[in-house]
Amino acid sequence: MARANGNGRLANAHHDGGSYEGRLIVPASGFTPAPPVPRPNIFPLEWITVTEPLAALYEKAKRQSWNPSDLPWHALDPAQFTPEQRLGIMYWYATLAVFDGSGPAVFAAAMIHAYEAQAEDPIRKCFFTVARDEVNHEECCQRAIERVMPGGPLRFEARTAFERAALNNIQWLYHNGGRYWRGYTKSLDKYPLSVLFTSFLLGEVAASTLFYGMSHRTTIPVFKEVFTKVGQDESRHLAICLKMLENDWPGLVQEQKDLITKQLRAGFVFLSMILWEPPKQFWDLPDYFIPNHRVLIDAARDAGLGVLTYDEQAANWRLAIARVRKIVEDWGIKFPAIPELDLEGVDVGHITADDIIPVF
Ligand SMILES: [Fe+2]
Ligand SMILES: [Fe+2]
Structure with a gap:
């Protein structure tokens, strides 16, 4: 391959190997070190x-990849359902979308953060796969x-009281x-990974836990x-x-452990909207929201969507929380009280929007 060298002459890379070094400039005083890369930075x-x-x-993520279009x-x-059941299914997916719709941006931001924090390569790549999923x-x-x-969740024409109630609830969900x-x-900058x-x-x-239960139901x-997918x-x-946690937990100081205790409570408050019913913290909702939510979810359940009952959901949540509790307590991290599920633990005070780290 031919290219112009610094003097404008064509240098030919097909020269014998010895000439490469002959063409290099090696300052007598040595090479100038490049300035250090400012941190945080995605390089080196x-x-x-x-x-x-x-x-x-x-x-494994690459091997298990799948295409929703297939x-x-x-x-x-749609004709196999009543209009209420169709609305119920749409409403449940609109609720799920509050969580899964945030997933791509949340994990893409986490991926960039992992690059900036110069986390090891598989951590960066794993975050990429989660964003992809x-x-x-x-x-x-x-x-x-x-x-x-069609037109749902926000741009359909709500003509009946049922449709207007659904649309209004969805608008409140998206506000939150x-x-x-x-x-x-x-x-991302405030907390360690x-x-x-x-x-x-x-x-x-x-x-x-949620999707496993629903795939069977x-x-x-x-x-x-x-x-299932x-x-x-x-x-x-x-x-x-x-x-990732196995690597990080041994190095946590008490202040960070306390922060995690509070985060676990925030996670419960946030996720309960899709997994069960939300407690009266963080969620800013009108009084009629929950009664109407129940009716809409009943319609989805009657359509055969596979939504568990209120009590089954509570039992599932308790099971999921018990798993996490066991893991974090093994690392000397206290678990928050979840009085809604009769679970004792540390009182972490009121959860606000600032405490919420979106997930799913
Ligand atoms: Fe996930
Ligand atoms: Fe997800």
């Missing part, structure tokens, strides 16, 4: 692997809604979903596939979180 670019199991999880959406016939999960919400309620983003982006991981951990345990074939992704996310 290196591919260091410390935790082999994380590299294996990245490989699922049998055509077999989902969350785009698929969001696409499932989108496709399900498009199929049963939009309240934590600033807090989250600030928290391990604190973030703990918030993610509760979300991943909750999500894998639903009577609608395409949703069975959705829940999404559940598989979520349990891989859980494995990723656990591996």
Whole structure:
């Protein structure tokens, strides 16, 4: 290959090897060191692997990748449902989208943060796969809604009281979903990665439990596939979180442990909206929201979506929380009180929008 050298003459790379060195400029006083790269920064670019199991999880993520477009959406016939059931299904997916719709941006931001913090290569790549998965999960919400309620969740014409109630509840859900983003982006710089991981951990345990339960319960074939695929992704996310935490927890100071205790409570408050029913903290909702929410979820349940009953959801939540509690307590981190589920623990005070780290 020919190129112009500094003097404008053409140098030919086909010269014998010895001439390469002859063409180099080596200052008599030595090379000038490049300025250090300011931190935080995504450079230097290196591919260091410390935790082999994380590299294996990245490989697994690539092998398990799937395409939401390939699922049998055509077999989902809106005519098989009553108008209320169609609305119920749309409403449940709109609620899920408060969580899964935030997934891509939340994990993409976490990925950039992992680069800036110069986390090892498989951590950066694992965050990338989680963001990738969350785009698929969001696409499932989108496709399900498009199929049963074109224009949903926000741009359909609400003509009946049932439709108006659904639309209004969804608007309130999205108002709340939009309240934590600033807090989250600030928290990326404020908290060490391990604190973030703990918030993610509760979300991943909750999500894998939720989708596992629904995949067994639903009577609608395409949703069975959705829940199975999404559940598989979520349990891989859980494995990723656990591996990351194993590395980080031994180095935590007490202040960070206390922060994690509070984060676990924040995770419960936030995730209860999709997993059960939300406590009266953080969520800014009108009085009629929960009664109407129950009616809409009943319609989704009657349609065969696979939504567990209130008591089954509470039992599931208790199970998921017990798993996380066991893990964090092994590391000397106290668990918060969850009086809503009769679980004793540390009182961490009121949870506000600033405490919420979005997850799923
Ligand atoms: Fe997830
Ligand atoms: Fe997800």
